[in-house]
Amino acid sequence: MNTVGAGSRRVSGTDVTKVVVIGGGIAGTAAALALQRAGYDVTVYEAHPDTAADIGAFLTLGSNGMRALAQLGATDAVTATGFALTSLRLLDSQGTEQARGSLGEVTDPALHYRCLRRGELNSALQREAARRGIPVRHGVRLADVSNGPDGVTAHFADGTTADADLLLGADGLNSTVRTRLVPEARPGYAGQRIYYGYSAAAPEGDPTGLITFVRGGESTFGYAVSPAGQTYWFARVNTEALPADGAVHEADRREELLPLLRGDATPAADIVAGSVGPVLATNxxxxxLGTVWHRGRALLIGDAAHAASPATGQGASMALEDAVVLAKALRDLPDVPAAFAAYEGHRRPRVERNITVSGGMSRAGHGSARPGLAVARPAEPDAALIRQLAWDTPLSAAPPKES
Ligand SMILES: Cc1cc2nc3c(=O)[nH]c(=O)nc-3n(C[C@H](O)[C@H](O)[C@H](O)COP(=O)(O)OP(=O)(O)OC[C@H]3O[C@@H](n4cnc5c(N)ncnc54)[C@H](O)[C@@H]3O)c2cc1C
Structure with missing residues (x-):
């Protein structure tokens, strides 16, 4: 019989101590930090051969994501990189300011929105995991999962295997774990291409800490100037999908995007023209909605379970919330089926609201009523979310009924 650790829970008569996490991105690494904190023995398997510091666009973590990080004691690890955002404004296509306001929870610096590259966030979380003694194995790609009554086995492309009591599929949008558990669940195009880049052109007088959204004639554009004077920017454009769904296309797409911005009297075109490095695009x-999240001893989290269009800027924050709530569920519920059910009960309404709102914004296009301000909406933590995330507050078997 296994030695039962502090966080161990019983599944079908077997004590759970060992968890394998597939994917060392945001969801997987954060889940590993949370599960270790709850007393589990966790190993992360990541397909990328190194910490993947150069992968991906920049992203913003909302106050809700920063709150989740704080529960993991990982605030300092993440705030060592990127920069804080505390206000936002909305411009129309003539550059006229339509709205301005504070962004997120501004009174507590640990909860300020944060802007950083996805690779920087991955690296920061992986370094923190390594510092805490959590094994993160790089260059190991999951190929298959066998889900039995007494255990789960991860089969890797190099022929090796790993046995565990639980397996978490945190392997992102194109999850292999999902294709093995629920092959019928397929991601779909949400109607927009996302262009992004980093520019040497910083609009005069724009302070750091401000993110600007521009409701342009043919795009929704956003940018923020880093303390080093580099402008991080994105543009969302309603058009047909790029050929390979979800893939970042390495071609420089500057000349494709610029004509769509030139008709506006805003800083967008100059920012894009001043980009350092290629202008990239992704779908x-x-x-x-309703994608199945678990079968037997395997559970999907993060984008693998509930990828949303990036319009609300909430995918990474939702992944961080998942990590905390899952570890609390396994810690506080009497057995794994109950823990999975509680986790899903707490998480599904929230993440599916984000899929719906974000997908609605993308599909409605740049003419939609609130291209930027909606960024703040799903992120504002309410009392129920604060309780859900608070590490020392036990997780209830079911979320309280909404009044
Ligand atoms: C253009 C764009 C802009 C975005 N902007 C924002 C934003 O501003 N704010 C925000 O919160 N979110 C944003 N997002 C969404 C955010 O990036 C995702 O929600 C987030 O990365 C999800 O984290 P994850 O860990 O679930 O998945 P991922 O970050 O995709 O990580 C999955 C990991 O699994 C690994 N992996 C994949 N397959 C295997 C395998 N078979 N075996 C082992 N490992 C594997 C991958 O290498 C990767 O490291 C944006 C997304 C895009 C595309």
């Missing part, structure tokens, strides 16, 4: 993609 906005989301998963259908």
């Amino acid at each position: 906005a993609t989301d998963l259908p």
Whole structure:
């Protein structure tokens, strides 16, 4: 019989101590930090051969994501990189300011929105995991999962295997774990291409800490100036999908995007023209509502379970919330089926609201009523979310009924 650790729970008569996490991105690494904190023995398997510091666009973590990080004691690890955002404004296509306001929870610096590259966030979380003694194995790609009554086995492309009591599929939008558990769940195009880049052109007088959204004639554009004077920017454009769903296309797409921005009297075109390095593009993609999240001893989290279009800027924050709530569920519920059910009960309404709102914004296009301000909406933590995330507050078997 296994030695039962502090966080161990019983599944079908077997004590759970060992968890394998597939994917060392945001969801997987954060889940590993949370599960270790709850007393589990966790190993992360990541397909990328190194910490993947150069992968991906920049992203913003909302106050809700920063709150989740704080529960993991990982605030300092993440705030060592990127920069804080505390206000936002909305411009129309003539550059006229339509709205301005504070962004997120501004009174507590640990909860300020944060802007950083996805690779920087991955690296920061992986370094923190390594510092805490959590094994993160790089260059190991999951190929298959066998889900038995007494255990789960991860089969890797190099022929090796790992046995565990639980397996978490945190392997992102194109999850292999999902294709093995629920092959019918397929991501779909949400109607927009996302262009992004980093520019040497910083609009005069724009302070750091401000993110600007521009409702342009043919795009929704956003940018923020880093303390080093580099402008991080994105543009969302309603058009047909790029050929390979979800893939970042390495071609420089500057000349494709610029004509769509030139008709506006805003800083967008100059920012894009001043980009350092290529202008990249990817498809906005989301998963259908109701995607099954678990079978047997395997559970999907993060984008693997509930990828949303990036319009609300909440995918990474949702992944961080998942990590905390899952570890609390396994810690506080009497057995794994109950823990999975509680986790899903707490998480599904929230993440599916994000899929719906974000997908709605993308599909409605740049003419939609609130291209930027909606960024703040799903992120504002309410009392129920604060309780859900608070590490020392036990997780209830079911979320309280909404009044
Ligand atoms: C253009 C764009 C802009 C975005 N902007 C924002 C934003 O501003 N704010 C925000 O919160 N979110 C944003 N997002 C969404 C955010 O990036 C995702 O929600 C987030 O990365 C999800 O984290 P994850 O860990 O679930 O998946 P991922 O970050 O995709 O990580 C999955 C990991 O699994 C690994 N992996 C994949 N397959 C295997 C395998 N078979 N075996 C082992 N490992 C594997 C991958 O290498 C990767 O490291 C944006 C997304 C895009 C595309």
